[in-house]
Amino acid sequence: MMAQTPTSPGPLVFDRALIRARRRRAAASGPATFLLDRISDELAERLGAVMRRFDRVLDLGTPGDAIHVALSRLGSVGTIITADAMPPGETTRTARYVLADEEALPFCDSAFDLIVSALALHFVNDLPGALVQIRRALKPDGLFVAALLGGETLTELRQSFAAAESEIEGGVSPRVAPFADLRDLGGLLQRAGFALPVTDSDRLTVRYDSAFALMHDLRRMGATNALLDRRRTPLKRATLLRVAEAYAQSFVDGDGRLRATFEILWLSGWAPHSSQQQPLKPGSAQARLADALGTREISAGDKAGR
Numbered sequence: 001m002m003a004q005t006p007t008s009p010g011p012l013v014f015d016r017a018l019i020r021a022r023r024r025r026a027a028a029s030g031p032a033t034f035l036l037d038r039i040s041d042e043l044a045e046r047l048g049a050v051m052r053r054f055d056r057v058l059d060l061g062t063p064g065d066a067i068h069v070a071l072s073r074l075g076s077v078g079t080i081i082t083a084d085a086m087p088p089g090e091t092t093r094t095a096r097y098v099l100a101d102e103e104a105l106p107f108c109d110s111a112f113d114l115i116v117s118a119l120a121l122h123f124v125n126d127l128p129g130a131l132v133q134i135r136r137a138l139k140p141d142g143l144f145v146a147a148l149l150g151g152e153t154l155t156e157l158r159q160s161f162a163a164a165e166s167e168i169e170g171g172v173s174p175r176v177a178p179f180a181d182l183r184d185l186g187g188l189l190q191r192a193g194f195a196l197p198v199t200d201s202d203r204l205t206v207r208y209d210s211a212f213a214l215m216h217d218l219r220r221m222g223a224t225n226a227l228l229d230r231r232r233t234p235l236k237r238a239t240l241l242r243v244a245e246a247y248a249q250s251f252v253d254g255d256g257r258l259r260a261t262f263e264i265l266w267l268s269g270w271a272p273h274s275s276q277q278q279p280l281k282p283g284s285a286q287a288r289l290a291d292a293l294g295t296r297e298i299s300a301g302d303k304a305g306r
Helices: 014-030 034-048 066-072 127-137 157-167 181-192 211-220 239-250 287-295
Strands: 054-060 078-085 097-099 112-118 138-148 195-208 258-270
Touching: 014 054, 014 211, 034 112, 034 138, 034 195, 034 258, 054 066, 066 078, 066 112, 112 127, 127 138, 127 181, 157 211, 157 239, 157 258, 181 195, 181 258, 195 211, 211 239, 211 258
Parallel strands: 054 078, 054 112, 078 097, 112 138
Antiparallel strands: 138 258, 195 258
């Protein structure tokens, strides 16, 4: 397969090598997969509603093999290829594995009928460039579906850290990733050349006994701070304890358990094809809006009567 030429990256936000190291640590310690399990079931349900067979499928950057297992159960899916920047682990079930980074895909144009990705693309430095490469790797009328974390994810932890660091250390350091906003993703899909773009969100509230239990799960997800601009000095014990206190004071339910929000953003789009629905050309309408509404049409130069 011929490699595509990657687009010019914008400002670097994430330490990609550190992200891979955190994922390796999570896999070795026993990963927390509840988000991936939920997303895999939802993805299978969404694809099950598409009356189309996908003979050649790419699973791009998804941690673990939950997506691979879910897709394998669908009768509409053929060969599944996994592309990831990490070598396959011992529990990886797919035999077709390509070592590749989401920011530099090594596939030729029109290689796949379907590309999916779960909990990976929110950690790329150049999301617009990655989307362009994904669209190029799709066959005409091929489908792209992805799930990534949105801007409301971990809002409680973000606020608790801000309060604690302001009080204990006199300033706030970058700790939670700048996740994408749902309103922006549709525009990014259009800019990347996708047809019929669709975006929606799903909010999941997970409850914990303490903020420390949440942080432990984040470590097991490989989702701890990987910002290039992160503070490099160790977190003070007093600050960490104050984070837990602030969290417990502001985000506690009646039974004493703490809330943690995970916002899942879904985006999908098709590689353009002549068979797809096309917008009508301006002035091509065969009926007047005034007739449909049962009103009198007023020209731009007239004033409505009182």
